[in-house]
Amino acid sequence: MLNQTYMFENAVAPSNQKIAKMSITRLANIPITPPPYRDRPNKEGAMLLRVETNDGVVGWATSGYTHPVIVDLIDKYITPRILGEDPFRTERIPLLFDRHTYERPLGRAFVSAMALVDIALWDIKGKTLGKPVHVLLGGARDRVPVYVTHGAAYDGAQTYSAEELAAEAAYLVKLGNTHVKNTVGRQAIPDPKDDYRRMKAMREAIGPDVKLSMDGNLRMSISEAVRLCKLCEELDIAFIEEPIYYNDPATLAHLRSQTTISVAAAENEKFTALQLLQAGAVDFIQPNINNDGGLSASLRIAAIARAFNIPLGHGNGNGPHNIALHAGIGNGGLVEYHYHKWMAYNALFEEVPQPEDGWLRVSLKPGFGLEPKDGVIKEYSV
Ligand SMILES: [Mg+2]
Known part of the structure; x- marks a missing residue:
């Protein structure tokens, strides 16, 4: 203590x-x-x-x-x-x-x-x-893999149709992206069959070699999540993020035992990273340095995760700042390019890393390399 x-x-x-x-x-x-x-x-x-x-x-x-x-x-x-x-x-x-x-x-x-x-x-x-921050942390790598999240509906905007999702995913892949993610469970009553149909349309649009993931944003019961994962296994889904209400560790662990799709959580914290890891609830864990007490707090989560032999991924809207964590530490890696939020970074900061063939190059400037534009x-x- x-x-x-x-x-x-x-x-x-x-x-x-x-x-x-x-x-x-x-x-x-x-x-x-x-x-x-x-x-x-x-x-x-x-x-x-x-x-x-x-x-x-x-x-x-x-x-x-x-x-x-x-x-x-x-x-x-x-x-x-x-x-x-x-x-x-x-x-x-x-x-x-x-x-x-x-x-x-x-x-x-x-x-x-x-x-x-x-x-x-x-x-x-x-x-x-x-020195760049990722070098201060240990400098494990100078580039990190990135996935692009799109298709989210905000501000009462109507949910994307399956056809729109598929077309947008194909557009993003054409730009050179190698991993895309979409939200599932957004209906008033979660409908695994409809989500499957939407993910299937995306898979058909992007072909077999692009990674495809889905984010449940805490909106499903265990039976809905198991059903969705069973339906989607044939689509070669890379991971499902936060499918279960409140990120309940025991329920996530149960889901993980029922599917071959990797399970990720901890963006929207309700339980602690330690509780998720002890329960065997995740294949990787997703702290966000901008929400979870800073880089220092995420380093503690990374150290705990390492003891469980679990890597970190990232799932939230502050991708550019989180690159340093994932480049710096041994069990870091995947960073999310949240389409809208990354655009806000592009508007505010002078130099923001951009995806190239599925990778983000880490800024080699001292600090995080994120300086606001004048004015x-x-x-x-x-
Ligand atoms: Mg998320």
Whole structure:
């Protein structure tokens, strides 16, 4: 058991570099180009944190969770406690709050706010040392495999027809993509047979050599998920993501025993990564550094997963920041190109890695290599 009181009160060596300024901005109405078979949504939002040190190093971060309460959490609760801290001490900074867990506000928003801080500090570490973040983590590889998620319907937009899904998947494959993913279980009442028909249309459109996966977004019962997987096995599905309500570990483990399709989870956390791993619930696990307490927290999940001989994948909208994790560590790998969210990164940041023949090349710039374009804060802040 971690002795937090001791950890916190232990003397800390003085540092010349200190966190001097933090500013958080909520961005909205960022124009994006939607995928070809839908014209909506054509706008995205984002949360952008800027942290500056007393010696002028600037770190940036975005979060997946964009609730406006994060602005207050950063400004009024987190910033006052960490100004003056050494930005390299990313294991110390959460401890400053762990002593106050009884007053820790707003669950997921707090975890996302701390993720923003952690990511910006890792960006500062890289820039101070002149190294890319993935090299600081161990630098396992300089490119990562990528899959493209498309076909999601938002803002009340009508669900894609099977024909539209198939045509869009074929278009994405023509661009050189080697792995596509679509959502299943989106109907008001999940309909495995209809989902099978949609996945089959995609498989027929992309041919046998492109990888095809599906994401259930926590919308199915065990019987629906088993039925869908049994139907889809003949389609050579690479993985099914988060099919079961609440990511319940025992139910996911049961599904895994019933199908040859790989099962992935942990994007939308309800249970902990440790609970999923102990239950044998997943073939790979999907932390997101932007939602789950930062890069530091995902490194802990990666270490636990390694003890279970389980690799990490990525499933969420913050792909560009997550590349560093998957390139850095031995059991990292697959990164998601979430079509709409990646477009928002393209709109906000100067250089964003783009898929080439199924791979993303990792930025070799110091830090994460993600620098906002001039003027985006002014233009899109709300
Ligand atoms: Mg997902």
